[in-house]
Each structure stands twice: as C-alpha cells, then as structure tokens.
Amino acid sequence: MTGGGxxxxxxxxTKRFGHHEAVSALDLDVPTGxxxxxxxxxxxxxxxxxxxxxxxxxxxxxxISVLGSExxxxxxxxxxxxxxxxxxxxxxxxxxxxxxxxxxxxxxxxTSTRTRxxxxxxxxxxxxxxxxxxxKVGSYSLGMKQRLGIAVALLSPRDLxxxxxxxxxxxxxxxxxxxxxxxxxxxDGTTVLVSSHLLAEIEQLCTHAAVxxxxxxxxxxxxxxxxxxxxxxxxxxxxxxxxIGVLARHGLEPHVARDAHSGGPSADAARxxxxxxSSVRSEDxxxxxxxxxxxxxxxxxxxxxxxxxxxxxxGEGFDVEx
Amino acid sequence: MSNADAxxxxxxxxxxxxxxxxxxxxxxxxxxxxxxxxxxRRRTWALLGALAAIPVLLAIAVRLSGEGGGPSFVGDIAxxxxxxxxxxxxxxxxxxxxxxxxxxxxxxxAGEASLGTLRYLLITPVGRIRLLLVKFAAAAVFxxxxxxxxxxxxxxxxxALFPIGPxxxxxxxxxxxxxxxxxxxxxxxxxxxxxxxxxxIGLFISTLTDVPVGAMAATVVLSITSQIxxxxxxxxxxxxxLFTTHWFGFGDLLRDPISLTSFGENALxxxxxxxxxxxxxxxxxxxxxILS
Numbered sequence: 001m002t003g004g005g006x007x008x009x010x011x012x013x014t015k016r017f018g019h020h021e022a023v024s025a026l027d028l029d030v031p032t033g034x035x036x037x038x039x040x041x042x043x044x045x046x047x048x049x050x051x052x053x054x055x056x057x058x059x060x061x062x063x064i065s066v067l068g069s070e071x072x073x074x075x076x077x078x079x080x081x082x083x084x085x086x087x088x089x090x091x092x093x094x095x096x097x098x099x100x101x102x103x104x105x106x107x108x109x110x111t112s113t114r115t116r117x118x119x120x121x122x123x124x125x126x127x128x129x130x131x132x133x134x135x136k137v138g139s140y141s142l143g144m145k146q147r148l149g150i151a152v153a154l155l156s157p158r159d160l161x162x163x164x165x166x167x168x169x170x171x172x173x174x175x176x177x178x179x180x181x182x183x184x185x186x187x188d189g190t191t192v193l194v195s196s197h198l199l200a201e202i203e204q205l206c207t208h209a210a211v212x213x214x215x216x217x218x219x220x221x222x223x224x225x226x227x228x229x230x231x232x233x234x235x236x237x238x239x240x241x242x243x244i245g246v247l248a249r250h251g252l253e254p255h256v257a258r259d260a261h262s263g264g265p266s267a268d269a270a271r272x273x274x275x276x277x278s279s280v281r282s283e284d285x286x287x288x289x290x291x292x293x294x295x296x297x298x299x300x301x302x303x304x305x306x307x308x309x310x311x312x313x314x315g316e317g318f319d320v321e322x
Numbered sequence: 323m324s325n326a327d328a329x330x331x332x333x334x335x336x337x338x339x340x341x342x343x344x345x346x347x348x349x350x351x352x353x354x355x356x357x358x359x360x361x362x363r364r365r366t367w368a369l370l371g372a373l374a375a376i377p378v379l380l381a382i383a384v385r386l387s388g389e390g391g392g393p394s395f396v397g398d399i400a401x402x403x404x405x406x407x408x409x410x411x412x413x414x415x416x417x418x419x420x421x422x423x424x425x426x427x428x429x430x431x432a433g434e435a436s437l438g439t440l441r442y443l444l445i446t447p448v449g450r451i452r453l454l455l456v457k458f459a460a461a462a463v464f465x466x467x468x469x470x471x472x473x474x475x476x477x478x479x480x481x482a483l484f485p486i487g488p489x490x491x492x493x494x495x496x497x498x499x500x501x502x503x504x505x506x507x508x509x510x511x512x513x514x515x516x517x518x519x520x521x522x523i524g525l526f527i528s529t530l531t532d533v534p535v536g537a538m539a540a541t542v543v544l545s546i547t548s549q550i551x552x553x554x555x556x557x558x559x560x561x562x563x564l565f566t567t568h569w570f571g572f573g574d575l576l577r578d579p580i581s582l583t584s585f586g587e588n589a590l591x592x593x594x595x596x597x598x599x600x601x602x603x604x605x606x607x608x609x610x611x612i613l614s
Contacts, residue, residue: 054445057611079447086445090438094363106355107448113351152442 007191013062038195040212083153084162093138123151142169233276236298377410377476403480410476420545427524428538430457435532435614461521466514473510519565519595526603
C-alpha cells in the first residue's frame with residue numbers, strides 16, 4: 001500500500017491497553033515533505049501513536065503505512081530511512097556521547113563501518129555537542145542528552161524524522177537551534193514529524209498539524225486550514241451607526257463591541273466588530289466606509305491564533321483528561 | 323555559517339539504501355559493539371575481579387594456615403600449586419559463577435529497557451531477533467571469560483605460592499604439568515558450557531521485565547533452586563533434566579585416559595535449555611510492545 005504523497009498514513013489506528021483505549025480510530029495523514037506538528041495535551045496518545053509508527057508497539061486494530069510501506073511488517077526496510085527521538089533520550093551513562101552514537105550506529109545492519117566515525121562526528125557537530133563528545137553521558141545535562149538524542153536520528157540521511165517533544169529540557173537558545181535544525185532538514189526534503197504539548201514552540205515551524213485529544217484526532221490539515229478561515233473585522237470609528245449600515249450592505253453582521261476599553265485612546269469612538277467572510281476583501285470595506293463618510297480611525301483584521309484554536313479543540317488546556 | 327547551512331552541507335552523500343554487500347559486516351560490528359559495551363562497564367570488571375579473588379583468597383588461606391585441613395582438594399593445593407585452579411573453580415561453580423552470569427544475562431534486555439536504549443536500538447533498527455542473538459553471544463563470551471578467569475588466576479597464584487609438579491589425576495596416574503594445565507583450561511571450557519543454559523534462562527527472564535535487578539535475582543534464584551532439587555534424592559527422576567545436573571561433572575576430565583562422556587552429555591543438555599529458553603525469549607520479545 002502506498003501513501004500517495006503521504007509519508008505517514010494511518011487508518012483506523014487503535015491501541016488498547018486492557019480496557020483503556022490510548023489511541024482511537026486514528027486517521028493520520030502526514031504529507032511528504034511537510035513539517036508536521038503533532039499536538040495534544042500530555043496523555044492524549046501522541047507518544048503511543050509514535051511508538052506504533054516506529055513498530056515499537058503493535059496496533060490493536062488499524063493499518064499504518066510509513067514511507068509507502070506497511071508497518072510493522074516492513075519495519076526492517078522502513079526504519080533505516082527513519083530517524084527518531086521517542087519519549088526522551090535513552091543512553092548508556094557510562095559511555096561517552098561519541099561512544100553512544102557509535103553503539104547505535106553499529107546496531108544498524110546497513111550502515112558502513114568505514115564512514116562511522118566521521119558520521120558520528122558530523123552528527124555531534126550538527127547538534128553542537130562536539131566539545132562534549134568524549135565526556136560520559138552520565139555527566140550531561142538534560143538539554144545535552146536531548147541534543148544527543150537528536151544526533152542519533154541524524155546519524156544517517158533519513159527520509160523521515162520523528163521528534164517526540166524535542167525541545168524538552170532545552171533553554172530558549174537550544175530551542176531555537178532545534179527549530180533551525182528542523183528547518184534545515186526539511187529544506188533538504190526530509191519529512192519531519194514533531195510532537196509537542198507546547199504549541200507555541202512549533203507553531204512557527206509547521207506546515208501541517210494534527211491535534212489529538214484523549215486518543216482521538218480532533219483536527220488535522222494545513223496550518224491555515226487549522227487556524228480557520230473566519231477572520232474578525234474590527235473597525236474603530238465615531239460613526240458606529242453609519243458604519244454598521246455600510247458593513248451590513250456588504251453582507252457582514254456587524255455589532256458594536258461590548259468591551260469598551262478596547263476602544264482605544266479616542267473616548268468618542270466605538271469599536272464595530274464583524275466576522276469577515278472569505279469572499280469579502282477588507283480593503284473594499286474600507287473604501288466603502290470612506291466613501292460613505294464614515295470616519296475610520298482604525299481597522300484590524302484578526303485571525304484566531306493557532307493557540308486559541310488549540311485550546312478550543314483540546315478543551316480547557318493541558319490537564320490530563322483521563 | 324548558520325545551523326541550517328551546516329545541515330544542508332552535511333546531509334548530502336550516499337542515499338540510505340546501502341548496497342546489500344555491506345550488510346553482512348553489520349552483524350559482526352554489532353557483536354563487537356556489544357562486547358565492547360560489556361567489557362567497558364566497571365560492573366563487568368568488578369564481577370571478574372570478585373571471581374579472581376576466589377583462588378587468590380583460597381591460596382593465601384592455605385599458605386597461611388600451613389598444610390592440611392579443609393576439604394582434601396583444598397589441602398592438595400599446598401602439595402601442588404596447579405590444584406589451586408581446580409579448587410577455586412569447584413568453589414565458584416555452585417554460587418559465585420551463577421551469580422555473575424545472572425547479573426550479565428539478567429541485564430541483557432531489561433537493562434537496555436531500563437536505560438531507555440532498547441527503543442533506540444529497535445528503531446535503528448537492530449532487529450529484535452538479532453538483538454537477542456547478540457545478547458546471548460555476549461553472555462556466552464562472558465561465561466567463558468568468567469570460568470577462564472577463575473582457572474587462570476588460580477593457576478597463576480598457585481605457581482606463585484606453591485611448588486608445581488606433575489598432577490596425580492583421579493585414576494591415580496600422573497600427568498605432566500603442561501598436560502595438566504591443558505586439562506585445567508578444558509575444565510574451564512566445560513564450566514563455561516555448563517552456564518549456557520542458565521544464560522538462556524536469564525535472557526528469557528530479562529525479556530519479561532524492565533527491571534534488570536529483578537531479572538538478575540530471579541536467574542540466580544533459579545540456579546540455586548535447581549541445585550537444591552538436584553540434591554534431593556526423592557526427586558531423582560527429575561535430576562537428568564536439571565540444567566545444574568552436570569555442573570560438577572568436570573571430574574571426568576581428570577581421568578586417564580580422559581573421558582569426554584560427561585562433557586558431551588552436559589553440552590547436549592545445555593543445548594536443549596538454550597533452544598527452549600532461547601525460543602521462549604524470542605517468542606516473547608518479538609511480539610512485545612516496547613513501552614519503556
């Protein structure tokens with residue numbers, strides 16, 4: 001089964017642990033070449049899904065296709081093309097960073113012994129750990145371990161990289177570096193799946209996203225699609241009455257905003273709000289308002305942030321729901 | 323140069339589809355990596371050091387106390403230093419060697435799980451069966467290393483502290499020193515083979531849990547239980563099937579002419595245990611969800 005332009009495709013993917021359904025009937029579509037944000041509060045089934053994508057856990061029901069091949073049956077063909085960081089880094093604390101990478105590289109049957117040390121040095125350089133290469137991992141900080149975990153995923157060229165909470169434990173500078181790393185990988189054509197419960201960390205990075213809640217997919221698609229197309233048109237004017245008339249003639253449903261304090265510095269001005277349908281252009285509205293002698297003091301077109309959508313989709317916030 | 327540039331520069335190069343001809347090399351490389359991992363651990367050296375201490379303490383005790391006393395095989399040390407190796411391995415077989423094997427075999431899968439490295443090995447992908455085979459091979463190498471450590475350190479300390487001469491074997495004849503040393507090393511191999519069944523049991527238990535200490539303890543307890551069962555004459559019907567049955571059968575290697583019957587029987591019995599528990603381990607491990 002091929003994904004047809006999809007790097008990851010799941011259908012009806014379900015994972016039960018006893019009576020508890022950790023993932024329910026998940027239909028995930030990760031387009032090839034995308035940076036895919038896999039979002040959801042803690043405990044929403046993201047990591048369980050990732051474990052199934054990587055053949056660490058078997059689905060209870062449903063199918064998985066990764067890079068065009070069925071998983072977990074074809075995992076020995078698929079996994080060499082996939083790099084991953086899953087649920088935090090895991091290392092041998094008594095070995096150095098470089099020795100740890102060498103170990104994981106040696107575990108992969110298809111890798112070449114000849115290029116091993118240069119690839120290890122390369123991966124360490126890309127995550128900024130060259131200076132700590134000979135130090136024992138036991139003495140690494142959490143952030144350094146996290147970087148080393150990303151380095152494991154970068155040991156060989158990959159078609160798909162899965163990063164589960166890659167910025168955990170990283171300082172703002174480290175987070176920025178990880179973002180740059182992901183952008184760079186993606187620019188080379190690698191599809192990147194990034195999971196996070198912190199939307200803001202990856203919002204600026206993703207081309208696509210999916211949102212999970214209690215094991216179910218509540219939304220997925222392109223980022224603009226997810227934000228929603230409805231924008232809010234906000235007008236600041238002393239001539240609210242006329243403005244409402246003009247806007248109504250353009251098919252909007254305007255009303256005077258209740259929250260007066262957002263009216264801004266002009267005490268005599270009121271704010272008129274209306275949903276802006278995608279068929280109406282805001283510049284046409286402004287032209288019409290001016291033509292009707294409405295004094296326009298300010299105009300804003302606001303789209304809901306992904307954060308707002310995210311909270312809306314996942315419930316109140318980040319509480320564990322089950 | 324920004325990070326992004328660095329990546330663009332470094333991800334070029336050969337595609338992931340490495341030619342199949344290179345794949346064969348990988349198996350050896352991973353076994354070497356596993357052995358390096360085992361022998362780079364301080365814990366492994368502590369275990370071997372403890373084993374090496376057995377003949378040393380034995381020899382010093384005999385030296386200090388003068389001749390005689392204790393079991394006859396210990397007393398013989400004073401007469402011929404080569405007996406230190408035989409005496410030490412006899413002392414190590416029931417508890418100390420199984421203890422060290424229990425640590426190494428019990429840690430094999432559970433230790434990787436508890437470190438979190440198991441999931442990274444599996445997505446590399448190492449292949450679950452390949453991982454178990456390599457883990458077992460490493461445990462087998464450790465069995466041989468452990469038995470040889472006891473025997474060789476025993477011979478060396480015997481050389482240092484006592485006179486050396488031709489060894490009177492169990493049949494009453496004498497064999498020259500060089501042949502006696504050869505037989506001593508053969509006994510070490512016998513003991514190493516004896517421990518393979520226990521290694522397979524440890525490996526299996528290790529696939530059942532993410533807690534290495536539990537797997538280690540369970541493995542050691544089983545080796546002791548089996549020896550206790552073997553000592554109860556009421557259970558004699560069971561005795562041929564216990565993996566500890568031939569643990570002390572290496573005396574046959576000290577007969578003249580040398581008898582390899584018990585070596586063969588022991589090897590066969592251990593092979594059965596390796597096949598049975600190896601299969602159980604694979605059956606369990608191949609289908610298991612890795613949630614560690």
